[in-house]
Amino acid sequence: MKTESKLESILNKGEFAVTAEIGPPKHSSPEAIKHHAEMMRDYVDATNITDCQTAIVRMSSIAAGLHVMKNGIEPIIQMTCRDRNRIAMQSDLLGAYSLGVRNVLCLSGDHQKFGNHPTAKNVYDIDSMQLINMVRRMRDDKVFLCGEEIKQAEPRFFIGAVANPFADPFEFRVVRLEKKINAGAEFIQTQCIFDMERFERFMEMVRQRGLHERVHILAGVTPLKSWRAAKYMQTSVSGMIVPDEIVERLKKAEDPKKEGIEICIEQIKHIRNIPGVHGVHIMAIAWEEIVPEIVQRAGLYPRPKAE
Amino acid sequence: MIGTIAKPMEEIMPYLEGKDNLMVIGCNGCAKAIHSGGEAEVNQMVAELEKRGKKVIAAGAPERTCYIQHTRAFLEPLQQELNDCGAIVVMGCGGAVQIVRQATEEKHLLKHIVSSLNSIGHFDTVVPGTEFVEQCMECGDCMLNMTGSICPVTKCAKGLLNGPCGGSQNGKCEVNPDRDCAWVLIYNRLKALGELDKMQQYQPPKDNSKITRPRRAVYNEKTGTALA
Numbered sequence: 001m002k003t004e005s006k007l008e009s010i011l012n013k014g015e016f017a018v019t020a021e022i023g024p025p026k027h028s029s030p031e032a033i034k035h036h037a038e039m040m041r042d043y044v045d046a047t048n049i050t051d052c053q054t055a056i057v058r059m060s061s062i063a064a065g066l067h068v069m070k071n072g073i074e075p076i077i078q079m080t081c082r083d084r085n086r087i088a089m090q091s092d093l094l095g096a097y098s099l100g101v102r103n104v105l106c107l108s109g110d111h112q113k114f115g116n117h118p119t120a121k122n123v124y125d126i127d128s129m130q131l132i133n134m135v136r137r138m139r140d141d142k143v144f145l146c147g148e149e150i151k152q153a154e155p156r157f158f159i160g161a162v163a164n165p166f167a168d169p170f171e172f173r174v175v176r177l178e179k180k181i182n183a184g185a186e187f188i189q190t191q192c193i194f195d196m197e198r199f200e201r202f203m204e205m206v207r208q209r210g211l212h213e214r215v216h217i218l219a220g221v222t223p224l225k226s227w228r229a230a231k232y233m234q235t236s237v238s239g240m241i242v243p244d245e246i247v248e249r250l251k252k253a254e255d256p257k258k259e260g261i262e263i264c265i266e267q268i269k270h271i272r273n274i275p276g277v278h279g280v281h282i283m284a285i286a287w288e289e290i291v292p293e294i295v296q297r298a299g300l301y302p303r304p305k306a307e
Numbered sequence: 308m309i310g311t312i313a314k315p316m317e318e319i320m321p322y323l324e325g326k327d328n329l330m331v332i333g334c335n336g337c338a339k340a341i342h343s344g345g346e347a348e349v350n351q352m353v354a355e356l357e358k359r360g361k362k363v364i365a366a367g368a369p370e371r372t373c374y375i376q377h378t379r380a381f382l383e384p385l386q387q388e389l390n391d392c393g394a395i396v397v398m399g400c401g402g403a404v405q406i407v408r409q410a411t412e413e414k415h416l417l418k419h420i421v422s423s424l425n426s427i428g429h430f431d432t433v434v435p436g437t438e439f440v441e442q443c444m445e446c447g448d449c450m451l452n453m454t455g456s457i458c459p460v461t462k463c464a465k466g467l468l469n470g471p472c473g474g475s476q477n478g479k480c481e482v483n484p485d486r487d488c489a490w491v492l493i494y495n496r497l498k499a500l501g502e503l504d505k506m507q508q509y510q511p512p513k514d515n516s517k518i519t520r521p522r523r524a525v526y527n528e529k530t531g532t533a534l535a
Binding site for chain 2: 081082086108109110111113122124125126127128129130133134162163164166167168169172175176178179182183191238239240
């Protein structure tokens with residue numbers, strides 16, 4: 001064990017991990033976060049706390065992570081490269097660790113064009129690859145990015161990164177994954193998977209390179225509430241492939257929400273049988289309440305205890 | 308060249324309130340090439356200002372307004388107009404505006420200078436006369452040798468250095484589906500060159516101290532080069 005992360009301990013034991021996602025609010029009340037945390041507490045091993053996702057101003061992921069932690073769930077703090085330079089990011093990493101955060105997920109971040117401040121200036125002083133490497137070196141080499149020694153109490157995060165098997169160029173995606181592992185990534189959460197065939201091909205390439213033995217891959221799934229939601233993801237969300245069958249299936253369903261849950265459970269069961277996948281990451285966007293039911297019905301309840 | 312586009316007249320006019328007997332100085336370098344401040348546009352500006360009740364007492368476009376010697380030479384025969392003018396409208400890049408200021412200060416004149424263009428970047432002419440694109444943003448730490456002569460710092464919306472983000476689909480950038488993903492272009496070119504290994508290498512964070520502004524280059528006689 002490199003860290004005190006419960007998620008790391010569960011993955012290292014070879015358990016099939018379950019993570020979910022909580023989006024912080026667009027205001028300063030923690031009530032909704034607390035509610036979602038309490039509800040999910042017994043059903044997931046950790047929850048991601050998004051960092052101003054889609055470039056919309058929300059409560060800081062570290063602050064929201066603290067509320068989640070107080071309510072009994074281990075947070076995975078998402079950190080994007082969009083809004084902070086290397087100085088601010090390292091400062092926040094020290095702060096987050098001092099508050100008890102043990103997992104960090106390193107991402108580039110959605111471009112500000114998509115958010116509520118399209119006139120903002122982005123930062124991208126470092127990219128996600130360099131962020132991963134920076135967090136690893138702070139922990140293992142006890143140095144800041146500049147090379148200066150961290151004289152005491154280095155932050156010891158379990159380091160996560162993302163992979164999108166549905167973006168271009170497809171053949172490069174697995175190379176990029178390997179680059180992230182070399183940079184220091186220890187667990188990977190993927191983009192929402194709807195095109196199972198393409199994900200299987202991606203995993204085949206992962207296994208060919210032996211990457212599944214070097215990193216824990218958590219496959220991303222998203223329950224859909226309606227065919228419109230599926231259509232929206234198909235046409236308007238970049239880096240996503242949603243096959244027509246899913247749209248059609250939801251369209252034909254008498255109870256689309258129920259069907260959306262069914263599809264998600266089927267996907268999880270399928271994913272569990274793909275060699276090299278070590279867990280599932282459930283992104284129930286604006287539908288956090290559904291996570292316990294999905295976990296239970298997918299046969300992933302009760303959750304294992306960490307050591 | 309430096310790309311420039313016109314500010315709306317509504318933005319310029321308040322700066323000219325109470326000022327008359329104007330001078331208009333364009334630039335027959337970059338601003339001419341991109342049709343924002345060459346002689347033709349200077350003439351249009353003069354007509355527009357006159358339509359709005361202003362008197363223009365001198366107008367023209369130096370060869371390259373950002374070269375101090377060209378601007379000095381342009382102003383030399385206009386000493387009287389320079390003394391009399393209430394403001395100078397400059398139709399050039401931000402550099403041209405400041406060179407005109409310098410030229411007036413050298414003559415111990417304190418003149419109102421009004422910029423009528425927005426500078427939008429270091430542009431390359433890809434179709435002469437019609438299409439100009441930003442391909443280099445002068446980061447001071449060029450990595451084109453690693454990326455098949457395609458700059459990700461400029462052409463990737465996030466300026467990523469280690470490959471495409473998750474928003475690259477069908478070869479296009481998520482930020483603007485009309486725009487190619489820079490990293491897909493790089494990937495395809497490196498693949499053709501048999502140099503894909505370059506994309507597998509970890510690129511460390513950029514040395515941004517090289518773009519600490521303002522940068523400066525000074526010619527050194529001993530070495531025969533301009534040193535940053």
